[in-house]
């Protein structure tokens with residue numbers, strides 16, 4: 146990701162932060178609509194889960210300039226996700242639900258450039274988490 150893209154994801158995430166609780170709820174509604182089968186993977190309180198998701202995206206955004214610090218955290222997170230029952234194919238479903246949520250939450254502020262920057266960011270996070278998962282792609 147280049148500096149302009151990093152700026153775009155940070156500035157759009159800043160717009161989401163005041164409505165983080167609503168955004169997280171909308172995200173899970175979008176996710177479970179896309180794949181109702183994913184619901185059973187989540188055992189805990191969804192409000193708390195939403196806070197953890199937004200918190201982790203925020204941390205990733207803070208660390209984008211310091212990949213040496215960010216990448217190991219994401220690999221470990223990816224390894225934990227294997228234990229949660231998450232498979233490679235689920236990452237695309239989650240990515241699509243995230244982009245849809247940003248589009249719904251940000252409206253016109255979610256420009257084509259902002260969308261492209263978020264797609265790139267999610268791709269980096271998802272690929273790095275999958276490296277940590279160390280699962281064969283065919284297991285998806």
Ligand code: HEM
Nearest residue numbers: 183186187188189197198201202225229231235236239270
């Ligand atoms: C951008 C990618 C993702 C991020 C940043 C993320 C972040 C997190 C965080 C921070 C947690 C809290 C627990 C922990 O730290 O280990 C968590 C738990 C979890 N995530 Fe993710 N996640 C991502 C992708 C996914 C995907 C693709 C799925 C598939 C459905 C998923 C399903 C879950 C589940 C089932 C839990 C455990 C919930 C529970 O304990 O009830 N996540 N995630």
